[in-house]
Every structure is written in C-alpha cells, then in structure tokens.
Amino acid sequence: xxxxxxxxxxxxxxxxxxxxxxxxxxxxxxxxxxxxxxxxxxxxxxxxxxxxxxxxxxxxxxxxxxxxxxxxxxxxxxxxxxxxxxxxxxxxxxxxxxxxxxxxxxxxxxxxxxxxxxxxxxxxxxxxxxxxxxxxxxxxxxxxxxxxxxxxxxxxxxxxxxxxxxxxxxxxxxxxxxxxxxxxxxxxxxxxxxxxxxxxxxxxxxxxxxxxxxxxxxxxxxxxxxxxxxxxxxxxxxxxxxxxxxxxxxxxxxxxxxxxxxxxxx
Numbered sequence: 332x333x334x335x336x337x338x339x340x341x342x343x344x345x346x347x348x349x350x351x352x353x354x355x356x357x358x359x360x361x362x363x364x365x366x367x368x369x370x371x372x373x374x375x376x377x378x379x380x381x382x383x384x385x386x387x388x389x390x391x392x393x394x395x396x397x398x399x400x401x402x403x404x405x406x407x408x409x410x411x412x413x414x415x416x417x418x419x420x421x422x423x424x425x426x427x428x429x430x431x432x433x434x435x436x437x438x439x440x441x442x443x444x445x446x447x448x449x450x451x452x453x454x455x456x457x458x459x460x461x462x463x464x465x466x467x468x469x470x471x472x473x474x475x476x477x478x479x480x481x482x483x484x485x486x487x488x489x490x491x492x493x494x495x496x497x498x499x500x501x502x503x504x505x506x507x508x509x510x511x512x513x514x515x516x517x518x519x520x521x522x523x524x525x526x527x528x529x530x531x532x533x534x535x536x537x538x539x540x541x542x543x544x545x546x547x548x549x550x551x552x553x554x555x556x557x558x559x560x561x562x563x564x565x566x567x568x569x570x571x572x573x574x575x576x577x578x579x580x581x582x583x584x585x586x587x588x589x590x591x592x593x594x595x596x597x
Contacts, residue, residue: 332359332360333396334357334358334359334360334393335358335359335360335362335394335395335494335495335527335528336356336357336358336381336393336394336495336528336530337356337357337358337391337392337393338354338355338356338357338380338381338390338391338392338393339355339390339391339392340353340354340355340389340390340391341353341354341355341356341380341387341389341390341391341392342354342387342388342389342390343373343376343380343385343387343388343552344388349552350373350376350552351373351376351377351380351387351552352552352553353390353554354377354390354554355554356377356547356554356557358495358528358530358545359528360494360527360528361528361544362528362529362544362545363521363528363529363531363540363542363543363544363545364528364529364530364531364543364544364545364546364547365530365531365532365533365538365539365543365545365546365547365560366378366530366531366532366533366546366547366548366549367533367534367536367546367547367548367549367564367569367572368534368548368549368550368555368572368573369534369550369572369573369574370534371551372549372550372551372552372572373549373551373552374499374532374549375415375499375500375532376552377532377549378413378415378497378499378530378532380392380399381394381495381497381530382408382411382413382497383399383404383407383408383411384408384413386399386400387399394407394411394495395407395410395411395494395495409491409493410491410493410494410495411493411494411495411496411497412435412488412489412490412491412493412495412496412497412527413488413496413497413499414481414484414485414487414488414497414498414499414501415497415499415500416499416500416503418484419480419484422472423472424471424472424473425471425472425473426471426472427468427469427470427471427472428459428464428467428468428469428470428471428472428475428483429452429455429456429459429468429469431472431483431487432455432458432459432483432486432487432490433451433452433454433455433490434487435487435488435490435491454490455486455490456468458486458489458490459482459483459486461486462482462483462485462486462516463482463512463516464479464482464483464486467479467483476509477504477505477509478505478506478508478509478512478513481501481502481505481509481513482513482516484501485498485501485516485520493527494527494528495527495528495529495530496526496527496528496529496530497529497530497532498517498529498530498531498532499532500532500533500534501513501517501531502514502533502535502538510537510538514538514539514540515540517529517531517540518540518541518542521540521541521542521543522542529543531543535588536564536569536579536586536587536588537585537586537587537588539560539564539585539586541584541585543560544559544560545557545558545559545560545563546558546559546560546563546564547563548563548568548569548571548572549572550571550572550573550574555568555571555572556568556571556572564579564586565579566578566579569588570591575590576590576591577589577590577591578590578591
C-alpha cells in the first residue's frame, strides 16, 4: 500500500528563519492524524507542504504517490481536501452555501462561468446534510455563524471526494458548544469506512476527536514525537512540546491538559 503522505528530511526556510527542520513523516490511507504544537511550531507550514501549497527548501515530499517538484500541483491539489483560515478569507461573503460547496469540483472559490450538473448539486446537498447544515443551502456565507462556516468548509473540502483531507485548526474561534459539536462531527467522519486519510492541526488536546489514530508533535520546527496516538500523547511529550510542566488526563475517549501546579510537583 502506497502511503498517502511521505516526507523525508523536509526542511523549510524563509529568509533566516527555519520553519521546519528535517521532518520525517508517513501517513497511510487508513490513518487519522492530529498535529499538535504551540504557536510558531510549524504546524501550518507542514500542512501547506502536505497540501502542495508550498515546496520544501530541502527534503523529499511524496503526496498521493506523486513527488512534489516533479508533478503539476494544479492536477494534484483537487485530490486533496483542505480547510484553512487563509482559504476562508478568500470566500466572498455573498457566496451562496450551495455554490461554495459545489465549486470545489473545479477547485475555485466564487462561482463564475463553470457549469455543474444535477449530480454535483445533489452531492453538495448530501454533504451539507451529513454535516448537520443542510438547511443552509441558500444562505450566503457571510450570514453564517462561525460554527456553521466551519462545517460548510468541511463539506466543501469533501466535495471532490478527496484522497487526503487536511483540516487546519477547524475549531479556532468556536465557543465551547461549537467546538464540541465539531469534534463530534469529526469523530463520526473519522470512523466512516470510506473517509479519506485525515490530518487535523490543533493547539489543544481537547480538540482531538475520538477515533483519531496517530499524533505528531512539533516545537519550533522540530519533531518532538510521532506515531500511534496512545503512545505519543503523554504528559512527558506534551510538556516537552509546549515547554511547560503539564498534567494530562484521558476520560471517555477525550484528552484534557492543564499546567501542573507547584503542589503537584512536590
């Protein structure tokens, strides 16, 4: 089985700054990954490389069996579902939800002169229903709540039936209820037998959906740990990743973390 993602010695530099340093990482098609790390760890940069939106300064990147740098990225990108804050900012606020989702078939943001058939519209509607926002079909993107926007973006990411799904901080900006609804949705998606390999970027272990299988931890562009989630997500690795003593707990399939108090260290 060919890995969905295979990074070998990947380094990314911008000017004098090293954003990623010598990253080795492999994702198989039946795996669900979470990338954890503080601000400035290189999480978004790693996702940009994984989505063929950016090239490494050094190292080899293979995406869906294709080697970055030797393949037409405009043919590769439609095979990848992506949600990110940068993409959300490009969405016209007047765009109808149905048009926003269906236009993913052409890899464009904003309807223009493309033509879609009934099957396209049916798929868009079904995805929105499955993600709990089917009633928003005729609404404009700018009128949606933050939680609704996140779900619509995930529907768009799934529209082209991608072989790889990349979610860059999908819970950012959500309140507690919105976050929990989204985590529940992503947990259901992770357990679906036809779901693509998935990578979720987050700052918080509380946002890891049940059913995710692997974790990768970054700090200042360096790989702290990666592998099966039950082995990687630990008090020691989390403390090393965030640079402070933390207490990690796990209950009913969900993690939680907080700073260790002085009393607890005695």
